[in-house]
Amino acid sequence: MTIIKLVQIMTTDFGVYIHIPFCKQKCFYCDFPSFAGREKYIDEYLKSLHRELELAAKKIGAGDQLVPCTIYIGGGTPSHLTVSQLERLLEGIHDHIQVKTVTEFTIEVNPCSVDEEKLRLMRDKGINRISMGVQSFDDGCLKRIGRLHTGDMAAERVKLAREAGFTNISLDLMYGLPGQTLDMLQASLDTAAELGVQHISLYGLQLEEGTVLAKQQAMEKLRLPSEEDTEAMYDYLVDFLPAHGFQRYEISNYALPGFASRHNSLYWQDVPYIGLGSGAHSYWQGNRYENPVDIGDYIQAIAEDKFLHIVEETVSDKDHMEEFCFLGLRMTQGIDKEQFRLRFNKDINEVFGDGIKEMMTKGLLQEKDGALSLTPMGMKYGNMVFGAFIID
Ligand code: SF4
Known part of the structure; x- marks a missing residue:
């Protein structure tokens, strides 16, 4: 196995993570802090985020602007925002973050909610990396895990992202899914490689408590691949990806040379980060912080000008x-x-x-x-x- 050296980290480096907790529908495997059907809170939430950015810039910024090396907008589904909401979010970021010196600016998108107009806006506002949650290109697998897009739609959105000028595109894929066979995984990997993306994250399905899949499992209604079949999928993918130029640099992450995720590498290299938005975590000056997961509680906390306010722990x-x-x-x-x-x-x-x-x-x-x-x-x-x- 080739050992990939990640980017050199400077002692002053830190990353900024911005959480958008809204999704069109909750996927059946997902236990992330994200919610479906809360669209009516989006405008107020964006105002709170803008205020939190302002507080962060005042407290730890230089000249009233944060100067991180990376920005990552994750979720939830950031692409679930309308064009005008997305524009407001990105303008707020530009108001309080020095974007021009950021080396990597990522946004997560879902194939069912990203379109040409949003992609062009993202590109115009300095985003230089797209992370698309695809999970599988097999329509049956997608349906069984509650995804709202098809494989073809995902492939078409990748092409759209490239046409909008993105040259750094990452796909999230999964293995060990309900009803998934080795053939299905192979076909998904073939499609991903043919699409010419630069980065692939590949996660094995975990049954998390409280998810639809965990409930189906409890009712004995879930048809998962056997342990041997899942292991065969793992063995296949760890050979396939390097054979197609994707070097493994982290347990679940593979990239073409020069395309390892800088932002995620900060987490793995014990570098500080500031998390903004509901449920976001920060690691700053040896302390860990967590914002309220509940959207209403988060909006309330920001209305009280709280920033880095819940000290979860001082790390021993x-x-x-x-x-x-x-x-x-x-x-x-x-x-x-x-x-x-x-x-x-x-x-x-x-x-x-x-x-x-x-x-x-x-x-x-x-x-x-x-x-x-x-x-x-x-x-x-x-x-x-x-x-x-x-x-x-
Ligand atoms: S789109 Fe992402 S965050 Fe939203 S429910 Fe699905 S997996 Fe979870």
């Missing part, structure tokens, strides 16, 4: 060391042992020596160029390795 050294390792292990470049020493003033072997030895003996962990990383086998059974990086 123990938690920080564990998390530094979990995140590092997710990336193919692994945990930089020297970075660990500089951050915690300890050699990583002093803290996790026994576990490291055991995982190496099992062939799940390797050391290369001063970094500890998962072997291909370790990538498959990551949870076993993560368990070795927990301090009792």
Whole structure:
């Protein structure tokens, strides 16, 4: 496996995440903080976001503007906003963020709500990366997980994004879906590769509590692929993507050279970020914060001028060391042992020596160029390795 070195992080770097919690319909697997049928709150929500951006810029910005290295508008479904709502959102961002120095500006879109006009607006306002939730190009699979678009529609929207000038397009796909066969996954991967996108995220289905799929499972109405079939899908995709030029740089993420997501890489490299909007998380000066998930509670908190207001936790050294390792292990470049020493003033072997030895003996962990990383086998059974990086 090729080890991809991610972008060099400067000590002053941070990312900004902006959450749009609205969706047309809740997908059957989704437990993200997103809601369907709350469109009447969108205008008020956007005003609160604008105010939160202003508060953030005043408190931690330079010259009343935030100067991050990346911006990521996620959700929910940002493309569910109308053109005029999207325009207001993007203008608010330009009011309080210095967009011209941002290296990567991503927006998540759904094939069923993105169109040419929205794409052109996004491009005009400085967005340079599109992340499209597709999940599968198979119409049966899409229907069974509650997606509102077809495979053809998704393919057509990718082409539309390219015509609008986007040269950095990422697709989210899933495997292990209800009724999905290896053939169906193969066909979806073929389509994704033919579409000429630059980045693919591939997630195995997880049955999260409270979702429609979890309820179907409880009622024994869910037809999932067998463990062997799901494993065969995993084995296929980890070979297919590199063979088509997509280098794996994180457990679930593959990119053409130079197209690894800079924003998501910040999370995995223990870099600070500011999250704006309902349910958004921030990691700032060693503390973690979380905005209220409920849209009404969020609007109320912002009306009271609260910014970074709910301190979830001050990260202890123990938690920080564990998390530094979990995140590092997710990336193919692994945990930089020297970075660990500089951050915690300890050699990583002093803290996790026994576990490291055991995982190496099992062939799940390797050391290369001063970094500890998962072997291909370790990538498959990551949870076993993560368990070795927990301090009792
Ligand atoms: S569109 Fe995305 S955020 Fe919305 S329900 Fe579906 S998976 Fe969840």
